[in-house]
Amino acid sequence: MTGTPLLKVRDLSVGLETGGGMRPIISDIGFDLAPREILGIIGASGAGKTVLSRALVNWIDPPLKVTSGSVVYKSQNILDLPAQKLRMLRREIAYVGANPAGALDPTLPVGQQIVEKLRAVAPEIAHEEARKRVIDLLGAVRIPSPQMRYHEYPSQFSGGMMQRALIVDALVSNPAFLVADNVTQPLDVTVAAQVLRLMRELTTRFDTAIVFISSSLPLVSDAADQILVLAEGRVVERQATKALVDTPEHPYTRELISQIPKIWTSEAVAIDLPAETRKPIISIRDATRSYRVRKRGTFASYSTVRAVRNVTFDVFPGENFGIVGESGCGKSTLMRLLSRLERPDSGQVLCDGQDITRLSGKGLLKFRRDFQLVLQDPFNSLPPRTAIGAIIEEPLKTHGIARGAELRDRVLSVMREVGLPGTLYDELPLGLSAGQRQRVNVARAMVLEPKVLIMDETLSSLDQTEQFKLLKLFEQLQAQHGLTYVYISHDLAMVRRVCNRVAVMYLGEVVEIADNSRLFFDPGHPYTKALLSAVPTLEERRYKPEECLLEGEPPSPIDLPPGCSFASRCPNAFGRCHKQSPVLTARGNKDLAACFLVENTLSHAAA
The missing domain is CATH 3.40.50.300 (P-loop containing nucleotide triphosphate hydrolases)
Incomplete structure (x- = not known):
């Protein structure tokens, strides 16, 4: 990607405050993100992916603490912005995580909550226009019968549908910068593919830049222009997607690739079963x-x-x-x-x-x-x-x-x-x-x-x-x-x-x-x-x-x-x-x- 970076991350470190001092969680993270770019970040559980994703939108709460570094968005270090100015940026900066449980108010219909969020950050949008945009996006992420689901409550949504609703909540204001933290992990393969296609369309239609975080390298490789590999809180490798998949340089990256299940180039696990005359259990x-x-x-x-x-x-x-x-x-x-x-x-x-x-x-x-x-x-x-x-x-x-x-x-x-x-x-x-x-x-x-x-x-x-x-x-x-x-x-x-x-x-x-x-x-x-x-x-x-x-x-x-x-x-x-x-x-x-x-x-x- 070329052009002026939309986001500049420099020497970003986050620690956990304990009785014995500060324990580092992520250390010295740095990268640039250009408009329309999708940067993939992969790593195993405990690598620091979610802490990094929340630090990028200034959502680090005690006992976690940003110990150094900057996250510069449009010439502003969002880590230093007061709460009021940060709220003004919420239309341009969006975050969606992997755990949909408890993310929405159980007493209000899902569609109504998303409309309220959209009109809070964009009050110039009329209610009917906001409602239509939300219904269109619910359909785009393949929620069945979106007009009917718009009026349903969170308890009536399956886990997969709730995750898709939160993706709609993040995308509805057409943000310039989106952090997607493991958003496709709870989704089935066809919906995940549709979500990746929707994100790619978002980058081309609205110049949105996306940080796409996942533990699945195959999934990230389908979406990202470049991939950053995180291990024990540090960046161990960054390459263009094809180069990283074809010629990984770091041993940790090679280990991750070796653990990916093969579908068509390996045999399924053989299971010795009794004779066909056996009775079903x-x-x-x-x-x-x-x-x-x-x-x-x-x-x-x-x-x-x-x-x-x-x-x-x-x-x-x-x-x-x-x-x-x-x-x-x-x-x-x-x-x-x-x-x-x-x-x-x-x-x-x-x-x-x-x-x-x-x-x-x-x-x-x-x-x-x-x-x-x-x-x-x-x-x-x-x-x-x-x-x-x-x-x-x-x-x-x-x-x-x-x-x-x-x-x-x-x-x-x-x-x-x-x-x-x-x-x-x-x-x-x-x-x-x-x-x-x-x-x-x-x-x-x-x-x-x-x-x-x-x-x-x-x-x-x-x-x-x-x-x-x-x-x-x-x-x-x-x-x-x-x-x-x-x-x-x-x-x-x-x-x-x-x-x-x-x-x-x-x-x-x-x-x-x-x-x-x-x-x-x-x-x-x-x-x-x-x-x-x-x-x-x-x-x-x-x-x-x-x-x-x-x-x-x-x-x-x-x-x-x-x-x-x-x-x-x-x-x-x-x-x-x-x-x-x-x-x-x-x-x-x-x-x-x-x-x-x-x-x-x-x-x-x-x-």
Whole structure:
């Protein structure tokens, strides 16, 4: 990039005030940022990325303190500006972080809050114009039914939709300088790709400069002009994106690249499974789940959200079964059905041959012991005022399995097994990293010696280094205990590495089930190809985004169209697709796809 820098960062250092003095968090950071430039900053968890991102917009609070340096924006050092002048710059400087929880007022509709923010920094914009701009941006980041969602409350948004709403909140004033701190980490691949495209459009339309911070090098490489690598609070390398990916100079950068999962240039992890005559450990049959939601502005009128529709599949002992799809496709609802947090409206969920929808009392308690759930959020899933040992031993007490010295011994044993030192037994989770917190969650599940672990986006909030370590742990636990894993995820690179079979969901339906290699190298459904085209990777993509990536938004689960629910977004749709709904059709011994093109292919092959 050429021209006068929009932002000049010089010798920026931030420390943590402790009883023993000042502990450095980031040290001597320096770079220039030009108009329209996207600078990527990558690094592992604990490298100082979030502290740097907040320092760039002067949001450093005690016990953190800027100890030296400057952040000069348009000839003003924003670190020295009084609060009133800094508020005047908020229209030009925007920040959006990775944790949407608690970022918006739960008592006000999401759209109304964003309009209020826009009119606070740009009072000359009329209310109706502001409302239209917010609705347009909600649609641009692929929030379904943006006009309806504009009036909904934060509690009605999924985590992915809330993150997209906060991106809209940051972009709505067309800022000159935007700091995006891990904003795509909680998002599925197609939405992340759309957000990156939106940011690139913002740089060209409004001369916006962006600092894009992430722990994913493939994601950053898709967006950034240059990349800065941060390790232990210091810059260890800065290069143009292609040069850094092709010829990394620093050992730390080379290590980060070596940990990136390969999708098409490596084999998936092989899992030795019993013979095909084995009985499934989980069978879900024609499961359907709908919810009634009140229509806006009415007291007694309701709409029906069809969250899961006629889902059928088997999971066999010892395998890793993946469930993937965009936000809103029904993955989380399906997780609640599999873990018996909810019952289906119709259909069956069989575990070890028992219909868990009919269980109660001791039968349900036994099921809870055998089928454990590990959730996504490592921070809000642990009680902050309970010692780690007490958190892990709680399931043993609930099931009446152990007490006294035996209880403590069992907890310490499982802590060692998941890589937690015994010295943490009496400590609170406050000082733990995200990876360590997830190990506590895994230990809490493993202490009951379950048969199945359901992993609901368990790794999505972790950087690639922590993901790499935990996947190794999961492999070891499976080898030692014969565990069966169900991975519910939007991270297709992770699914490629660990799952032997994968189900793809779209608008509540399973549209494809296939062996790992078949799914990634010969998908049967156009939606699967669209997901694969959006996967962040350093490899050459097998499926091109310009040919496969989805445009528009999914139909509303409240008002599903006739025919195939994917037809409105499918590049290959024809007349029949808009009239009839396809069913899962065999593509061989085990692989299935719900697409009329598969039927046509099989018919031609038979002829």
